[in-house]
Amino acid sequence: xxxxxxxxxxxxxxxxxxxxxxxxxxxxxxxxxxxxxxxxxxxxxxxxxxxxxxxxxxxxxxxxxxxxxxxxxxxxxxxxxxxxxxxxxxxxxxxxxxxxxxxxxxxxxxxxxxxxxxxxxxxxxxxxxxxxxxxxxxxxxxxxxxxxxxxxxxxxxxxxxxxxxxxxxxxxxxxxxxxxxxxxxxxxxxxxxxxxxxxxxxxxxxxxxxxxxxxxxxxxxxxxxxxxxxxxxxxxxxxxxxxxxxxxxxxxxxxxxxxxxxxxxxxxxxxxxxxxxxxxxxxxxxxxxxxxxxxxxx
Amino acid sequence: xxxxxxxxxxxxxxxxxxxxxxxxxxxxxxxxxxxxxxxxxxxxxxxxxxxxxxxxxxxxxxxxxxxxxxxxxxxxxxxxxxxxxxxxxxxxxxxxxxxxxxxxxxxxxxxxxxxxxxxxxxxxxxxxxxxxxxxxxxxxxxxxxxxxxxxxxxxxxxxxxxxxxxxxxxxxxxxxxxxxxxxxx
Numbered sequence: 001x002x003x004x005x006x007x008x009x010x011x012x013x014x015x016x017x018x019x020x021x022x023x024x025x026x027x028x029x030x031x032x033x034x035x036x037x038x039x040x041x042x043x044x045x046x047x048x049x050x051x052x053x054x055x056x057x058x059x060x061x062x063x064x065x066x067x068x069x070x071x072x073x074x075x076x077x078x079x080x081x082x083x084x085x086x087x088x089x090x091x092x093x094x095x096x097x098x099x100x101x102x103x104x105x106x107x108x109x110x111x112x113x114x115x116x117x118x119x120x121x122x123x124x125x126x127x128x129x130x131x132x133x134x135x136x137x138x139x140x141x142x143x144x145x146x147x148x149x150x151x152x153x154x155x156x157x158x159x160x161x162x163x164x165x166x167x168x169x170x171x172x173x174x175x176x177x178x179x180x181x182x183x184x185x186x187x188x189x190x191x192x193x194x195x196x197x198x199x200x201x202x203x204x205x206x207x208x209x210x211x212x213x214x215x216x217x218x219x220x221x222x223x224x225x226x227x228x229x230x231x232x233x234x235x236x237x238x239x240x241x242x243x244x245x246x247x248x249x250x251x252x253x254x255x256x257x258x259x260x261x262x263x264x265x266x267x268x269x270x271x272x273x274x275x276x277x278x279x280x281x282x283x284x285x286x287x288x289x290x291x292x293x294x295x296x297x298x
Numbered sequence: 299x300x301x302x303x304x305x306x307x308x309x310x311x312x313x314x315x316x317x318x319x320x321x322x323x324x325x326x327x328x329x330x331x332x333x334x335x336x337x338x339x340x341x342x343x344x345x346x347x348x349x350x351x352x353x354x355x356x357x358x359x360x361x362x363x364x365x366x367x368x369x370x371x372x373x374x375x376x377x378x379x380x381x382x383x384x385x386x387x388x389x390x391x392x393x394x395x396x397x398x399x400x401x402x403x404x405x406x407x408x409x410x411x412x413x414x415x416x417x418x419x420x421x422x423x424x425x426x427x428x429x430x431x432x433x434x435x436x437x438x439x440x441x442x443x444x445x446x447x448x449x450x451x452x453x454x455x456x457x458x459x460x461x462x463x464x465x466x467x468x469x470x471x472x473x474x475x476x477x478x479x480x481x482x483x
Contacts, residue, residue, distance in 0.1 A: 050420040060349040113408040114400040177354040180328040184359035201387035
């Protein structure tokens with residue numbers, strides 16, 4: 001049981017999860033802003049779906065308590081946006097995460113037909129952030145605690161169990177999708193990216209040569225499968241962690257360039273920050289702060 | 299186990315972590331088997347109650363091999379007919395696609411398929427309202443059409459990236475007819 005105790009409960013730095021909180025909440029805000037112009041079409045009575053409310057009571061659905069009307073959807077999305085801003089600033093961090101989870105989950109209940117995997121990730125990570133110590137650094141919560149004399153100059157080490165749950169969730173996501181792909185002929189024969197690059201609706205910027213030759217199509221198909229599988233498995237091996245994360249970032253940047261899947265790839269890249277060991281996360285946060293202050297001085 | 303252990307919050311957090319991880323792994327792993335269905339029973343309600351369900355298909359097990367779009371044929375009270383295309387990414391600029399992608403998800407991935415027939419009446423009513431806004435006429439019937447083409451196996455027919463097939467050469471099928479009443483508009 002020692003490994004269990006060390007993994008979930010050995011006190012670790014919180015700067016990494018705080019950095020993740022900031023990046024993640026920026027994406028959360030962007031996601032809410034993207035929904036705003038189409039609010040009435042997606043979450044209104046005269047929209048693309050008709051929602052009559054939940055069949056069974058659900059704790060994470062505000063439409064269990066309020067009628068599914070455009071007026072109610074409007075304040076739910078506004079509250080969601082507001083909670084995203086508070087989460088980014090780190091004010092009432094845990095409560096903001098819970099409110100963000102509750103409001104997003106409610107909107108997901110209303111209209112499941114417009115959701116992609118990025119939406120699922122946002123919802124699940126908000127659930128975990130509600131338990132986390134992400135507000136213990138780079139936050140207004142900490143600033144206020146310092147002013148009241150209730151915090152030390154350097155952020156205290158904390159138990160990382162909520163961050164571990166995020167890591168396990170992300171690893172499960174990658175393992176699950178790669179395992180699922182093992183059943184697919186197009187993935188086995190190395191032809192999957194042939195199909196994805198010929199879906200008209202997903203086209204973004206042109207990629208010369210790569211998707212027009214069988215050898216490079218096979219290389220991109222199999223390498224993305226290997227990277228996804230590694231992000232679910234090899235990432236737990238200390239020596240492979242950074243190379244696997246870097247290859248994951250490159251994979252997602254490649255997809256972001258060639259395919260139109262708004263925010264999804266950026267959300268996945270943000271998640272990879274949370275996959276760093278807490279000490280590595282702190283080093284990244286401090287490096288970014290150093291970079292920012294050097295630019296300011298220059 | 300003694301009182302000291304039970305008073306330690308790490309003990310309860312540990313139990314929650316194990317329970318949660320088991321729930322996610324057993325309920326959401328993409329391999330359905332009778333054993334899994336039995337094992338999932340104690341966890342299903344937890345996943346549903348807190349909306350922690352997840353599906354990581356992401357081009358799995360096979361990437362889509364269909365280029366498709368939906369079109370509504372709207373019949374008006376005056377006898378005329380108009381066509382309303384559901385938002386089509388391939389007809390939009392790169393920036394427009396970024397903002398409107400959710401319409402593709404709704405129409406092409408979901409409403410188009412027979413599994414989502416329960417959503418067809420709402421989609422037809424939505425198309426009727428859009429058509430009324432556009433023309434000012436009163437719609438009385440909406441037919442939903444799916445148009446599509448299959449991307450063939452590259453070993454049989456390798457087509458270059460960026461190829462297009464004109465709309466009139468796509469397969470098409472009328473899959474739903476909806477009578478529109480006054481209160482639908």
